[in-house]
Amino acid sequence: MITYTEEVYLYNPYILDLLTRERINLLSFESDYGFISPVLWIDEKTKDYLVVRMFNEENAVSIRKGDNSWKPITQLQFPCIYECYNMVYKDHKLYCLDHYNLTIFYFSGHVPSQVFEISVDGCVNRTTVAGAIRHLGTIPCKRYLACYKNSMVVTVDGDVLILNSVRESMSYIWDFKIYKMGSLTGSKWEEIFVRKDD
Template identity: 50%
Template sequence: MNNEYIDDPQYNLYILDLLTRERINLPTFESETGLASPILWIDEKTNYYLVIGMVDEKNAISFKRERSSWKQIPLMLDIAECFDMVYNDHKLYCLNYYKVKILDFSRENPVQDFKTSVRGCILISSGFGMRLPGIPWEVQRAYYKDRIVVTVGGDVLIVKGRRPRLCRIWNFEIYKMGSSKGDKWKEIFSLGDKAILLDMGITVRTKDIKGIKRNSIYFNGNDLDGIYDKNNVFIFSLDTKKVEQTHYFVSLSILCNDARWFLPSFKR
């Protein structure tokens, strides 16, 4: 282990339960960028946990509770530049600019379950342009954010967030994956009685959770670059096409800079 990684918090990760203050230290690893697109899954009955993330453009690693070190995931080698992942029902959903790949983690060694192209659905876009004087740079830039979401019923969605240059309004489009490899992605315009928790990459039934609005997308201000308060959660309504701010619901007496939030599992 190189000494340069030993004291850097970017490579010395830990899991913190904000209710009990229990802290689980994870092994140190070497990487140029830290752990990107992190995944955390916890069995609430046994406290068994699984952590997954990208350490560079081509390599992903995982760590389970009974291990002493991180383990590389070989099947991730052909999905370079994976920028978003979701773990659901023992399956890992990986997204890059060219395809979605699904890995089955129900066995000791993961196996490929499915792979399909996202061409025509996701475009590689540049958010930069000529800089104008007198206007904040965060307003001048165009922002793009594409996320993969797994629904309650097991469908795979891609949520495309867009904020044009010189605009303070985000807009979202949702595309649903076909049932077979040959099917194209189809845009959908309503979630019905469900809502998307974008940071977790899942949908929930709003009738099961008091206070969650139907046909909406919930996102963390830290998840979308630019104008939103990084310490709060926002709602995009697919009915009104407007963004509104939720109330602050957590007061922390500890510093959590650069933290990634994970919520308990929800009833399906």
């Protein structure tokens, strides 16, 4: 969430837990562009967090718990930020999932560095919504469409999992597939779970 002072373009962002009302204030910043495409990750137990926000199409900044300033990130350092729709921050590593790759960045020093990238071809559905819309009487419109969701998890042991879920058009049932990435030196995904309604 954010408060804004119009006279000086000053933004005061904060993280708010809607259940406990706990508030974490982030550092203020001045910007003509505002809070563009913010991405947040927070650990519910330790309250470690990472916030990435865009300045423009080529530059972004990040802040983590304990930082005393926003850290600049350029597109060359963090090229996947514009397509990233799911991320996890664990052990100083940012796992960034887009429709084509999983990219891992190391956030230890002042500037994040890319340490690994692997294709997610075959693990991730690139279509978010599909299906023909047509009038079918009293059937809710959202049931006309097939839905696809992709999520990423990093386990306590450091295993990277991608959950691929699909709900076919006119169905109430979701089908699931879970893929596990090999070691950071490997380049293959292994399908470890399938739940499909027959």
